[in-house]
Amino acid sequence: MIEPKVFEKDRNFHGTKGIIFIRNKMLVYRRDNNTANYPLYIDLLGGGKEKNESAFDTFKREVKEEFGINVETRDIVYAKQYISAMDSSKESYFIVVKLDNIMESDIIFSDEGLEYFVLTTEEYLQLKDTIPRQKDKVIEFLNN
Secondary structure (H helix, E strand, O other): OEOHHHHOOOOOEEEEEEEEEEOOEEEEEEEOOOOOOOOOOEEOEEEEOOOOOOHHHHHHHHHHHHHOOOOOHHHEEEEEEEEOOOOOOOEEEEEEEEEOOOOHHHOOOOOOEEEEEEEOHHHHHHOOOEOHHHHHHHHHHHHO
16 A cells, blocks of 8 residues: 555655665664654654655655665555654654665665664564554554
C-alpha cells in the first residue's frame, strides 16, 4: 500500500519517518542527548518537513543528510499517512523503502546520532529502547 498523498507538495504535515531495508535488514540509529524527545533511544530514519517538500521529499532529504543514501520513488514499498504525534492538527507519514543495490559499507553516517545499526526486524522488535509509536508502525507494516 502506498498512500498517494506522500508525493503531494503543500500538505499540512509535520514530518516523515520510515525504514530503509538494506537487503533484508533495517537501518536504525541511536539518538543523541541533544533532543528533548526520547534521548538515547533507537530511532527510525526521517525528520521534519522543510519548505515546500512532499512527505517523500522530506524522507529522501533526511536519509541523504543522515546516512548518505539516495532513495527514489521506485524504491518505496509502503507509505501511510498518520496524525502527527507532535501536532494533532497535522499529518505525518511513514515510508518503507527497500534497497537491494547498496551495502552497509555505503552508509555515510552523519553527526545527528551516536551510532547506527543494521538489524533484522526480529532484532529491532526485541529492543527495549525503541520509540513506542514507531515500533507500532513497524509492526503494522509487517502485518500488512
